[in-house]
Amino acid sequence: xxxxxxxxxxxxxxxxxxxxxxxxxxxxxxxxxxxxxxxxxxxxxxxxxxxxxxxxxxxxxxxxxxxxxxxxxxxxxxxxxxxxxxxxxxxxxxxxxxxxxxxxxxxxxxxxxxxxxxxxxxxxxxxxxxxxxxxxxxxxxxxxxxxxxxxxxxxxxxxxxxxxxxxxxxxxxxxxxxxxxxxxxxxxxxxxxxxxxxxxxxxxxxxxxxxxxxxxxxxxxxxxxxxxxxxxxxxxxxxxxxxxxxxxxxxxxxxxxxxxxxxxxxxxxxxxxxxxxxxxxxxxxxxxxxxxxxxxxxxxxxxxxxxxxxxxxxxxxxxxxxxxxxxxxxxxxxxxxxxxxxxxxxxxxxxxxxxxxxxxxxxxxxxxxxxxxxxxxxxxxxxxxxxxxxxxxxxxxxxxxxxxx
Amino acid sequence: xxxxxxxxxxxxxxxxxxxxxxxxxxxxxxxxxxxxxxxxxxxxxxxxxxxxxxxxxxxxxxxxxxxxxxxxxxxxxxxxxxxxxxxxxxxxxxxxxxxxxxxxxxxxxxxxxxxxxxxxxxxxxxxxxxxxxxxxxxxxxxxxxxxxxxxxxxxxxxxxxxxxxxxxxxxxxxxxxxxxxxxxxxxxxxxxxxxxxxxxxxxxxxxxxxxxxxxxxxxxxxxxxxxxxxxxxxxxxxxxxxxxxxxxxxxxxxxxxxxxxxxxxxxxxxxxxxxxxxxxxxxxxxxxxxxxxxxxxxxxxxxxxxxxxxxxxxxxxxxxxxxxxxxxxxxxxxxxxxxxxxxxxxxxxxxxxxxxxxxxxxxxxxxxxxxxxxxxxxxxxxxxxxxxxxxxxxxxxxxxxxxxxxxxxxxxxxxxxxxxxxxxxxxxxxxxxxxxxxxxxxxxxxxxxxxxxxxxxx
Numbered sequence: 071x072x073x074x075x076x077x078x079x080x081x082x083x084x085x086x087x088x089x090x091x092x093x094x095x096x097x098x099x100x101x102x103x104x105x106x107x108x109x110x111x112x113x114x115x116x117x118x119x120x121x122x123x124x125x126x127x128x129x130x131x132x133x134x135x136x137x138x139x140x141x142x143x144x145x146x147x148x149x150x151x152x153x154x155x156x157x158x159x160x161x162x163x164x165x166x167x168x169x170x171x172x173x174x175x176x177x178x179x180x181x182x183x184x185x186x187x188x189x190x191x192x193x194x195x196x197x198x199x200x201x202x203x204x205x206x207x208x209x210x211x212x213x214x215x216x217x218x219x220x221x222x223x224x225x226x227x228x229x230x231x232x233x234x235x236x237x238x239x240x241x242x243x244x245x246x247x248x249x250x251x252x253x254x255x256x257x258x259x260x261x262x263x264x265x266x267x268x269x270x271x272x273x274x275x276x277x278x279x280x281x282x283x284x285x286x287x288x289x290x291x292x293x294x295x296x297x298x299x300x301x302x303x304x305x306x307x308x309x310x311x312x313x314x315x316x317x318x319x320x321x322x323x324x325x326x327x328x329x330x331x332x333x334x335x336x337x338x339x340x341x342x343x344x345x346x347x348x349x350x351x352x353x354x355x356x357x358x359x360x361x362x363x364x365x366x367x368x369x370x371x372x373x374x375x376x377x378x379x380x381x382x383x384x385x386x387x388x389x390x391x392x393x394x395x396x397x398x399x400x401x402x403x404x405x406x407x408x409x410x411x412x413x414x415x416x417x418x419x420x421x422x423x424x425x426x427x428x429x430x431x432x433x434x435x436x437x438x439x440x441x442x443x444x445x446x447x448x449x450x451x452x453x454x455x456x457x458x459x460x461x462x463x464x465x466x467x468x469x470x471x472x473x474x475x
Numbered sequence: 476x477x478x479x480x481x482x483x484x485x486x487x488x489x490x491x492x493x494x495x496x497x498x499x500x501x502x503x504x505x506x507x508x509x510x511x512x513x514x515x516x517x518x519x520x521x522x523x524x525x526x527x528x529x530x531x532x533x534x535x536x537x538x539x540x541x542x543x544x545x546x547x548x549x550x551x552x553x554x555x556x557x558x559x560x561x562x563x564x565x566x567x568x569x570x571x572x573x574x575x576x577x578x579x580x581x582x583x584x585x586x587x588x589x590x591x592x593x594x595x596x597x598x599x600x601x602x603x604x605x606x607x608x609x610x611x612x613x614x615x616x617x618x619x620x621x622x623x624x625x626x627x628x629x630x631x632x633x634x635x636x637x638x639x640x641x642x643x644x645x646x647x648x649x650x651x652x653x654x655x656x657x658x659x660x661x662x663x664x665x666x667x668x669x670x671x672x673x674x675x676x677x678x679x680x681x682x683x684x685x686x687x688x689x690x691x692x693x694x695x696x697x698x699x700x701x702x703x704x705x706x707x708x709x710x711x712x713x714x715x716x717x718x719x720x721x722x723x724x725x726x727x728x729x730x731x732x733x734x735x736x737x738x739x740x741x742x743x744x745x746x747x748x749x750x751x752x753x754x755x756x757x758x759x760x761x762x763x764x765x766x767x768x769x770x771x772x773x774x775x776x777x778x779x780x781x782x783x784x785x786x787x788x789x790x791x792x793x794x795x796x797x798x799x800x801x802x803x804x805x806x807x808x809x810x811x812x813x814x815x816x817x818x819x820x821x822x823x824x825x826x827x828x829x830x831x832x833x834x835x836x837x838x839x840x841x842x843x844x845x846x847x848x849x850x851x852x853x854x855x856x857x858x859x860x861x862x863x864x865x866x867x868x869x870x871x872x873x874x875x876x877x878x879x880x881x882x883x884x885x886x887x888x889x890x891x892x893x894x895x896x897x898x899x900x901x902x903x904x905x906x907x908x909x910x911x912x913x914x915x916x917x918x919x920x921x922x923x924x925x926x927x928x929x930x931x932x933x
Contacts, residue, residue: 080555081551082551082554082555082580083551083580116650116651116652117558117560117651117652119583153555153558154558154651154652154653155554155555155558239650240649240650240651240652240653242649242650244649244650245650282498282499282502282503282506283495283496283498283499283502284492284495284496284499311499311500311503312503312506312507313500313503313504313507314507325510325513326506326507326509326510374499374502374503374506376502376505376506377509415517415520416513416514416517417513418513419516419517419520420520
């Protein structure tokens with residue numbers, strides 16, 4: 071059986087931040103921290119010294135497995151922190167060996183996402199039998215996330231719940247990092263398999279955007295790279311439509327350049343929306359084509375979208391109601407959470423942001439304090455009606471629940 | 476059937492598409508404007524957050540135990556508030572004229588010098604600035620390898636230059652930190668001012684602490700010295716007592732045999748021998764007197780407050796006059812006693828004090844002059860101040876301080892007899908009562924006034 075402990079802080083000294091974070095998180099843990107059956111999931115913003123963080127984690131818990139990634143902000147029980155030095159951890163303690171496992175790869179790109187994910191899944195399945203959910207943390211720059219999900223499905227089948235997200239930086243869309251034990255990867259992916267039959271994951275996902283005007287048609291593309299929209303170089307065309315300079319870097323455009331794609335009708339109700347959103351975080355060197363986080367075949371129709379504040383708040387409440395219905399009488403024992411980096415301070419002021427987080431935490435916590443680790447990333451892995459999807463611009467929460475008693 | 480007007484209103488597909496495109500363009504512009512608005516809101520949030528952090532630092536900075544802790548906290552709050560990877564604080568050492576580095580953050584791979592090659596003259600104003608705006612300062616801080624930084628001079632509430640705060644980046648790497656915004660220099664100035672005021676207070680507190688510690692150390696040292704002195708005095712007194720006491724016995728024998736010699740063999744001596752014998756006897760008596768004086772001196776208790784009770788000094792004066800009545804009558808001295816107080820004191824020692832002072836006054840009045848001694852007392856801040864005024868031979872001013880020393884005699888023995896211990900005993904008695912004694916005289920043959928104080932409380 072797995073047990074969860076979390077904490078977050080905004081201390082600027084990286085070593086001290088990790089030590090205090092782990093100390094606070096593990097205050098309620100009665101076991102030996104030097105045990106091997108301990109997993110530490112880390113989310114940190116870009117200002118921290120990553121090596122110092124990992125060294126401190128290793129020093130505090132010498133035999134623990136350490137996994138994590140960078141993000142634009144950390145969300146914990148303590149609230150959201152988008153400063154340059156924010157840190158959050160979730161410590162997962164197993165009662166016995168084989169209750170979790172980890173696989174990772176480096177250099178995952180759009181063209182090899184399926185193969186890399188499939189290889190990791192195979193390795194994980196061989197190492198830990200009985201995995202009943204997968205926590206995926208991957209590079210956020212040019213992965214084809216839908217292909218990665220296909221790779222996992224080839225090994226574990228389409229029903230294996232996958233949750234998590236892609237790493238981000240401070241909204242610059244330059245480099246994101248992943249951590250595995252002592253290593254810092256720049257284009258890596260980490261797959262954590264949890265094998266605890268008492269646990270179930272309930273997921274909630276929502277975005278509050280609506281499509282505007284006529285869609286553009288992808289007239290030339292290759293896998294997740296879009297060369298042309300409506301017969302014109304894709305990136306300058308999109309920038310023109312958004313009244314932005316055609317040589318703009320994608321980073322600053324993230325909050326406004328989200329594109330909508332029509333979802334199959336069977337998911338409309340579960341998604342509370344007809345369109346799934348896509349973020350662009352990479353443009354080719356010439357500034358003509360851009361990379362989508364999923365495959366984008368020719369003929370795909372893409373809409374410019376606009377945030378609707380009322381839809382964001384009302385939709386959030388509906389999402390929590392759906393999630394509560396899914397959890398039923400089970401008890402939430404821990405929550406992982408991925409929010410789009412654009413839904414942080416780039417979009418909301420502190421009051422609105424705190425309100426959004428409170429609307430998610432309060433119904434699940436019900437007056438208790440449940441271990442909670444969230445990040446503002448570039449993308450979110452969340453199921454819709456039992457099918458794994460990759461999303462952007464959403465808030466996605468993953469409540470790990472257990473039958474009472 | 477539709478009217479012609481209605482038909483005119485129905486747009487074509489192309490018109491609808493154009494309208495749709497126009498709407499899309501409007502919305503797109505709206506989205507961008509919304510985003511700009513959000514950026515402004517974010518900047519405001521950031522600025523508010525900075526001021527919250529500055530305030531928080533102000534509260535926490537007050538309660539640091541050590542200077543190192545204070546420096547580390549200040550550096551961390553600069554990093555938090557301005558989201559830069561490197562921070563350095565330097566304090567100006569006015570005595571050495573050096574700008575010493577007091578705290579650094581994030582310079583892990585840089586050899587930071589302990590003293591910066593800058594002086595107060597490089598910072599004529601309080602306003603913060605960008606490093607790139609001052610190439611000369613940039614050049615002198617080359618060792619820090621900063622490409623850009625915010626710099627805030629630290630000026631204390633007294634207007635004195637206290638040091639500088641630097642917060643910036645070595646590599647303009649936007650992956651890990653934001654570019655430095657020139658507008659931030661205003662809030663940087665605010666933070667630098669907060670740091671300088673706290674630094675000023677910290678240094679004053681530290682100075683006070685040091686002074687208190689130094690005072691405590693000196694007090695302790697004085698206490699130890701006083702205790703050692705007390706021990707030494709006590710041992711000396713014991714020694715003096717033992718020596719005097721042990722000298723008395725052989726002296727008594729010498730005196731006894733000298734008496735026998737005087738009775739039985741004086742007539743057998745020639746005139747010169749009798750004269751010599753007389754001298755021997757007088758010297759033996761004087762020696763006895765000296766030993767008595769030393770014994771009296773040693774017997775004075777070294778513990779203040781010992782044997783004290785309320786003494787009526789009027790009665791005491793009468794008693795002493797009775798004791799020395801013979802000497803008073805011989806010189807036909809007049810002793811005038813003004814009303815005297817009742818005070819806590821050692822009665823035996825006060826008796827000795829009065830006796831010594833009255834005897835002295837009578838003794839040191841030139842032959843042929845009738846001694847007149849006036850005794851009075853007045854309340855003062857130090858307690859009661861007693862005065863013994865005489866019309867005697869007076870004392871030269873430069874000798875007034877010497878007269879209380881052991882064996883100090885201002886006049887040769889044949890003229891005014893004495894053992895040279897009387898006033899030393901007086902000084903010791905008064906000191907044991909936490910008082911002080913001194914003499915005043917207008918000069919030779921113009922009389923002397925002896926003053927001493929006795930506190931009203933034990």
